[in-house]
Amino acid sequence: MRKFRNGAILLLLAFVLVITGCSKDTASEKTANAAGKKTTGLSENEISNEAFKNLFPLQYNSYMKNKKMEDTKYGGSVKRSKYDPDKEPLLPILFNGYGFATEYNEDRGHVYALEDIRSVKRITDKSVGSCYTCKSTAVPQMIKEMGDSYWGANFNKDIWPKGEAMGHSPIGCSDCHDPKTMDLRVTRPSFYKALKAKGVDVSKPTKNDMRSYVCGQCHVEYYFSAKNSEVTFPWTKGFKPDEMYEYYSTIAKENGFEKDYISNISGTPILKAQHPEFETASSGTHGKANVACADCHMPYERVDGKRKISSHWWTSPLKTMQTSCGQCHGDRDLDKLKDRVIEIQDANVKALHEAQDTSTSAHYYVNKMITSGVSQAKIKEAQEHVRKGQWFWDIIAAENSAGFHNPQGSMDSLRISLDESNKAIQLATEELVKKGVNLEELNAEIEKVKTAVADEKVNEKKKDHAVNSYFPGQAPVVPTIPTTTKK
Numbered sequence: 001m002r003k004f005r006n007g008a009i010l011l012l013l014a015f016v017l018v019i020t021g022c023s024k025d026t027a028s029e030k031t032a033n034a035a036g037k038k039t040t041g042l043s044e045n046e047i048s049n050e051a052f053k054n055l056f057p058l059q060y061n062s063y064m065k066n067k068k069m070e071d072t073k074y075g076g077s078v079k080r081s082k083y084d085p086d087k088e089p090l091l092p093i094l095f096n097g098y099g100f101a102t103e104y105n106e107d108r109g110h111v112y113a114l115e116d117i118r119s120v121k122r123i124t125d126k127s128v129g130s131c132y133t134c135k136s137t138a139v140p141q142m143i144k145e146m147g148d149s150y151w152g153a154n155f156n157k158d159i160w161p162k163g164e165a166m167g168h169s170p171i172g173c174s175d176c177h178d179p180k181t182m183d184l185r186v187t188r189p190s191f192y193k194a195l196k197a198k199g200v201d202v203s204k205p206t207k208n209d210m211r212s213y214v215c216g217q218c219h220v221e222y223y224f225s226a227k228n229s230e231v232t233f234p235w236t237k238g239f240k241p242d243e244m245y246e247y248y249s250t251i252a253k254e255n256g257f258e259k260d261y262i263s264n265i266s267g268t269p270i271l272k273a274q275h276p277e278f279e280t281a282s283s284g285t286h287g288k289a290n291v292a293c294a295d296c297h298m299p300y301e302r303v304d305g306k307r308k309i310s311s312h313w314w315t316s317p318l319k320t321m322q323t324s325c326g327q328c329h330g331d332r333d334l335d336k337l338k339d340r341v342i343e344i345q346d347a348n349v350k351a352l353h354e355a356q357d358t359s360t361s362a363h364y365y366v367n368k369m370i371t372s373g374v375s376q377a378k379i380k381e382a383q384e385h386v387r388k389g390q391w392f393w394d395i396i397a398a399e400n401s402a403g404f405h406n407p408q409g410s411m412d413s414l415r416i417s418l419d420e421s422n423k424a425i426q427l428a429t430e431e432l433v434k435k436g437v438n439l440e441e442l443n444a445e446i447e448k449v450k451t452a453v454a455d456e457k458v459n460e461k462k463k464d465h466a467v468n469s470y471f472p473g474q475a476p477v478v479p480t481i482p483t484t485t486k487k
């Protein structure tokens with residue numbers, strides 16, 4: 001409760017500041033102003049983490065803990081490929097025809113964001129500025145300077161060198177704090193734009209809202225608009241997987257965005273989902289009870305003997321059960337509570353693997369429809385099921401809590417995925433039987449490619465085993481797409 005009372009006092013202070021006209025401070029003001037509110041003395045354009053080091057050593061040191069690399073059963077921060085056998089070995093098939101089939105890694109600490117975007121093989125000479133949006137402290141300033149031309153600018157040629165010249169830091173203090181007052185703030189314009197479109201009043205977020213909003217700027221599903229590659233969140237119809245799918249089928253489509261890529265296996269136009277932690281957590285038990293991201297991921301901790309700070313080590317709360325979960329579930333045996341989390345995750349990941357496996361088979365069934373001369377209409381119908389089957393697992397697979405943020409919602413999505421993929425397989429089966437295709441042979445060939453992909457040791461070569469003479473690639477001959485519409 002204490003933090004809510006502190007919040008009220010801060011709000012009151014801010015109010016006093018406004019009515020006494022003291023909010024207009026100058027950069028040199030380092031000490032108390034009339035109403036007692038301190039400013040840091042930093043420029044409002046400060047983007048270097050190091051500039052905050054001496055002013056806030058406790059938070060800075062906590063931030064530096066993000067360098068630690070340590071895994072939990074499903075999460076954690078060791079740099080690992082998502083293609084690993086115990087993770088999701090079928091991804092090079094499911095993303096075949098797209099960069100995510102070349103390299104796709106588990107998330108890790110914020111301090112690595114720049115290093116990781118720089119080295120990932122998905123970034124090519126055609127990548128756009130938008131890819132930089134969630135990685136660097138230079139972004140807000142760049143958007144201010146470049147306006148809407150930022151989004152579609154060339155990543156390698158323009159954006160990265162500019163960020164380096166500006167002295168960018170990986171995800172840092174200025175991304176969430178006003179450098180002068182240290183008030184929490186949202187710095188990525190796409191976030192409020194999308195909330196407004198959804199009908200949320202963003203003019204007066206509460207302190208508790210801000211403890212999730214700062215994370216929601218980046219930990220969300222998004223796409224690059226067809227018009228100018230702007231990072232856009234598909235929220236107008238709601239946060240649930242089916243509501244976002246509905247958005248893509250209507251609003252996004254009407255505005256020229258239909259797909260992220262065409263599957264090289266089934267020729268299906270596919271939507272690639274991205275880390276929807278904000279949407280998922282908001283729809284889950286905790287989010288509905290107004291528990292914020294920061295409650296679990298930035299618990300108050302005692303440092304320096306006695307001082308309490310908000311932890312700035314954004315990692316798995318399973319590493320900090322006492323401070324993270326204990327503050328609200330102190331009456332429970334925390335070891336048992338942790339077992340409960342793992343149980344939830346085990347069930348979700350099991351369902352996830354089933355959905356993924358069936359989705360993969362569905363792609364190959366459609367591949368066989370194409371090479372067996374089934375009618376275009378039937379192929380299209382099957383492809384729509386494949387597209388849905390993939391969306392409803394990917395939106396859960398790309399989410400980073402292995403089901404914990406919303407156990408029921410995740411299971412529900414995976415159920416829809418399985419249902420859709422099975423519908424594609426059923427439809428294909430009916431048509432393939434008519435064409436006299438040997439289904440036993442087809443199933444054996446599917447198992448063969450799955451094994452070949454899993455057995456290849458070199459990650460970027462895995463995708464090459466997903467197609468062969470039995471399953472020829474279906475990617476269209478790509479016409480020269482203007483770089484602005486390419487992810």
Ligand code: HEC
Binds near residue numbers: 212279294405
């Ligand atoms: C009730 C507590 C709770 C809340 C609230 C919560 N999370 Fe989590 N989060 C967890 C747990 C537990 C995990 C699973 C960690 C694991 O598997 O080791 C997790 C996992 C994650 C991960 C992956 C961590 C990893 O180790 O790879 C990210 C990213 C994340 N959460 C972001 C968020 C964001 C953003 C919000 C707010 C929109 C949020 N979480 C809200 C408890 C919470």
Ligand code: HEC
Binds near residue numbers: 177210215310
């Ligand atoms: C991803 C967002 C984010 C980043 C990045 C971030 N902070 Fe914070 N910070 C928060 C949140 C959330 C709080 C809690 C504020 C609240 O509850 O009112 C906080 C609180 C604070 C506070 C208030 C005291 C406390 O511990 O609660 C200070 C000081 C602070 N941060 C300093 C820093 C510094 C220095 C950096 C950079 C090294 C930094 N922060 C980076 C989100 C962030």
Ligand code: HEC
Binds near residue numbers: 107297
């Ligand atoms: C400016 C964008 C941005 C903001 C703001 C942001 N994140 Fe992240 N976060 C990322 C990116 C990008 C990664 C992955 C970095 C990598 O793997 O190199 C990440 C990774 C994480 C991880 C995984 C760490 C691990 O150990 O695996 C957690 C947990 C997390 N963020 C939680 C949060 C929370 C909680 C907030 C809000 C307080 C927040 N993030 C705000 C972009 C952001």
Ligand code: HEC
Binds near residue numbers: 318328338407
């Ligand atoms: C800020 C308070 C708060 C924090 C922090 C918090 N919880 Fe909760 N938790 C709640 C509330 C409120 C509920 C819902 C209780 C209810 O409706 O009966 C809940 C429910 C749960 C449930 C039952 C979920 C369900 O769907 O029925 C589990 C399991 C749980 N929490 C685990 C955790 C874990 C693990 C952590 C730490 C990672 C955590 N909680 C952190 C407040 C919190």
